[in-house]
Amino acid sequence: xxxxxxxxxxxxxxxxxxxxxxxxxxxxxxxxxxxxxxxxxxxxxxxxxxxxxxxxxxxxxxxxxxxxxxxxxxxxxxxxxxxxxxxxxxxxxxxxxxxxxxxxxxxxxxxxxxxxxxxxxxxxxxxxxxxxxxxxxxxxxxxxxxxxxxxxxxxxxxxxxxxxxxxxxxxxxxxxxxxxxxxxxxxxxxxxxxxxxxxxxxxxxxxxxxxxxxxxxxxxxxxxxxxxxxxxxxxxxxxxxxxxxxxxxxxxxxxxxxxxxxxxxxxxxxxxxxxxxxxxxxxxxxxxxxxxxxxxxxxxxxxxxxxxxxxxxxxxxxxxxxxxxxxxxxxxx
Amino acid sequence: xxxxxxxxxxxxxxxxxxxxxxxxxxxxxxxxxxxxxxxxxxxxxxxxxxxxxxxxxxxxxxxxxxxxxxxxxxxxxxxxxxxxxxxxxxxxxxxxxxxxxxxxxxxxxxxxxxxxxxxxxxxxxxxxxxxxxxxxxxxxxxxxxxxxxxxxxxxxxxxxxxxxxxxxxxxxxxxxxxxxxxxxxxxxxxxxxxxxxxxxxxxxxxxxxxxxxxxxxxxxxxxxxxxxxxxxxxxxxxxxxxxxxxxxxxxxxxxxxxxxxxxxxxxxxxxxxxxxxxxxxxxxxxxxxxxxxxxxxxxxxxxxxxxxxxxxxxxxxxxxxxxxxxxxxxxxxxxxxxxxxxxxxxxxxxxxxxxx
Numbered sequence: 161x162x163x164x165x166x167x168x169x170x171x172x173x174x175x176x177x178x179x180x181x182x183x184x185x186x187x188x189x190x191x192x193x194x195x196x197x198x199x200x201x202x203x204x205x206x207x208x209x210x211x212x213x214x215x216x217x218x219x220x221x222x223x224x225x226x227x228x229x230x231x232x233x234x235x236x237x238x239x240x241x242x243x244x245x246x247x248x249x250x251x252x253x254x255x256x257x258x259x260x261x262x263x264x265x266x267x268x269x270x271x272x273x274x275x276x277x278x279x280x281x282x283x284x285x286x287x288x289x290x291x292x293x294x295x296x297x298x299x300x301x302x303x304x305x306x307x308x309x310x311x312x313x314x315x316x317x318x319x320x321x322x323x324x325x326x327x328x329x330x331x332x333x334x335x336x337x338x339x340x341x342x343x344x345x346x347x348x349x350x351x352x353x354x355x356x357x358x359x360x361x362x363x364x365x366x367x368x369x370x371x372x373x374x375x376x377x378x379x380x381x382x383x384x385x386x387x388x389x390x391x392x393x394x395x396x397x398x399x400x401x402x403x404x405x406x407x408x409x410x411x412x413x414x415x416x417x418x419x420x421x422x423x424x425x426x427x428x429x430x431x432x433x434x435x436x437x438x439x440x441x442x443x444x445x446x447x448x449x450x451x452x453x454x455x456x457x458x459x460x461x462x463x464x465x466x467x468x469x470x471x472x473x474x475x476x477x478x479x480x481x482x483x484x485x486x487x488x489x490x491x492x493x
Numbered sequence: 494x495x496x497x498x499x500x501x502x503x504x505x506x507x508x509x510x511x512x513x514x515x516x517x518x519x520x521x522x523x524x525x526x527x528x529x530x531x532x533x534x535x536x537x538x539x540x541x542x543x544x545x546x547x548x549x550x551x552x553x554x555x556x557x558x559x560x561x562x563x564x565x566x567x568x569x570x571x572x573x574x575x576x577x578x579x580x581x582x583x584x585x586x587x588x589x590x591x592x593x594x595x596x597x598x599x600x601x602x603x604x605x606x607x608x609x610x611x612x613x614x615x616x617x618x619x620x621x622x623x624x625x626x627x628x629x630x631x632x633x634x635x636x637x638x639x640x641x642x643x644x645x646x647x648x649x650x651x652x653x654x655x656x657x658x659x660x661x662x663x664x665x666x667x668x669x670x671x672x673x674x675x676x677x678x679x680x681x682x683x684x685x686x687x688x689x690x691x692x693x694x695x696x697x698x699x700x701x702x703x704x705x706x707x708x709x710x711x712x713x714x715x716x717x718x719x720x721x722x723x724x725x726x727x728x729x730x731x732x733x734x735x736x737x738x739x740x741x742x743x744x745x746x747x748x749x750x751x752x753x754x755x756x757x758x759x760x761x762x763x764x765x766x767x768x769x770x771x772x773x774x775x776x777x778x779x780x781x782x783x784x785x786x787x788x789x790x791x792x793x794x795x796x797x798x799x800x801x802x803x804x805x806x807x808x809x810x811x812x813x814x815x816x817x818x819x820x821x822x823x824x825x826x827x828x829x830x831x832x833x834x835x836x837x838x839x840x841x842x843x844x845x846x847x848x849x
Contacts, residue, residue, distance in 0.1 A: 183604035233604075253695070434654065474596035474598065474599055475597055
């Protein structure tokens with residue numbers, strides 16, 4: 161019997177009140193973005209944001225609760241942009257969106273930071289045992305792709321160094337049931353032919369650092385066949401996350417039919433980039449449709465997730481999407 | 494294919510124009526709002542204030558009159574009201590088109606947000622969007638008025654699409670609405686329309702969608718009406734020479750910001766519409782000296798002859814301090830008039846415009 165788990169990889173939009181207060185506290189310019197050593201007033205503001213995110217998720221009834229990553233001004237590049245060995249360069253486009261982040265230029269050894277672990281500890285206190293925690297990090301392949309290497313000098317070495325850095329961060333995390341590694345670049349900027357194992361080795365380095373369920377979440381369409389097969393076999397993931405909102409979902413089904421899958425899967429079922437809120441029944445039908453297409457008897461666990469982070473949405477719609485995921489899991493039960 | 498820019502350009506030459514050569518001067522559209530107008534925009538939402546919607550309309554009228562006259566004083570051949578009535582280039586139109594709704598701001602970067610609307614049903618034309626503002630500006634101006642309109646590609650792709658099977662289909666429906674608006678503006682006397690499509694710069698592979706949308710926009714629009722297209726901050730090698738097929742009179746582009754490095758892109762094959770070239774930077778708070786702007790104008794002559802060259806700032810000037818915006822505009826016009834005189838005197842080699 162497949163366990164259905166309603167969860168999200170976090171990166172939520174700031175509540176509207178916090179958009180204003182944080183903007184007033186921090187400013188609008190590039191140099192005003194989060195540096196990791198923010199003032200007490202800013203820390204307090206984010207504590208309130210975090211509490212609201214936890215309440216939102218508990219209210220919705222999600223099966224995993226995330227910290228929400230309200231502090232991540234640079235989206236998934238955050239763990240680098242607040243790192244001491246990183247200088248932030250110009251504002252660059254975030255994937256194919258009208259969103260921008262600061263180019264993290266790595267200029268020295270990436271040693272331990274602990275920034276994300278501190279956030280997760282605060283989230284754990286807030287959740288207070290009411291639901292299991294899910295942690296979120298960028299996957300090493302995407303984080304390397306988003307960054308500029310001015311220190312290591314070799315692409316494979318850079319990916320490996322980022323993986324070691326992320327693994328060190330994970331080891332400091334408080335107890336968590338699931339770790340989401342966000343890897344949109346695997347689809348948008350796939351590894352070159354022959355370089356797939358470099359990417360999957362890097363992911364496995366991070367995955368090996370935790371006993372939790374590791375979900376390697378992809379976005380923006382189907383993975384190439386060869387890369388998909390490498391990921392299933394080598395990345396150390398308990399679940400691959402697949403984007404079923406994207407128009408090429410038939411290719412994703414083909415990959416699973418042809419090359420098998422991880423024991424669990426995460427299905428990107430609700431659109432993280434559209435305000436149209438899916439009906440729970442529609443989401444449930446998508447799960448059943450997908451499961452009927454693939455030969456496996458059943459998966460250990462199917463995660464019901466959005467296909468991207470949710471910060472693209474206005475705050476009211478982000479909450480509605482949480483509810484849709486949770487309600488869909490109930491429909492399936 | 495390109496419209497017929499030579500059929501509509503001369504109407505913008507002022508009767509007292511001092512030179513034989515005529516480089517049409519214009520602006521992209523937005524201009525810094527007077528501080529009191531920002532205050533007025535906020536005051537109308539304050540329940541404790543007696544300042545009401547009618548007062549705000551008066552304030553908007555005053556600001557439009559002020560900026561239109563400021564443009565005239567700078568010597569521009571064609572003027573805009575500085576978009577004093579508009580808040581944001583997508584929001585303003587989404588507010589006026591049936592089918593859009595607003596759910597709240599979304600992040601662009603850091604703590605910069607945009608009230609990104611959602612299209613929740615088929616878009617429809619209700620009241621005219623810009624006819625009143627055009628008539629007002631036209632009445633207070635002695636110079637011809639240009640009307641900037643956010644283009645359907647940008648109105649479609651910078652919104653959430655809840656209602657259409659594809660955003661491309663939404664764009665074509667929006668293009669039909671823009672066509673309706675342009676018809677009404679022309680009926681009201683407008684002869685210079687600029688379609689703004691900044692979203693094209695972010696997704697140049699969609700240039701064919703923009704082309705099809707433009708075909709719809711200009712359908713039935715007489716050739717005496719000048720249709721411009723403004724795009725900014727892009728890699729133009731990815732949309733050139735395709736833009737030679739667009740049904741436009743003029744292509745307006747920001748190249749000062751990149752030190753004119755992309756000029757060679759437009760020289761082969763031959764550039765077909767008129768070129769409206771940005772010669773002052775919209776994002777630096779220093780007024781460029783006249784001599785420097787004159788050099789920038791010569792860059793445009795590498796692409797088109799003087800009778801096909803329009804001169805403007807790179808982009809809307811709204812983010813600059815107002816005195817800087819004015820200084821840039823005034824120096825730009827001075828530089829243009831001096832370059833025209835030098836062309837008349839044979840002092841500029843049109844075939845090698847960068848030579849002294």
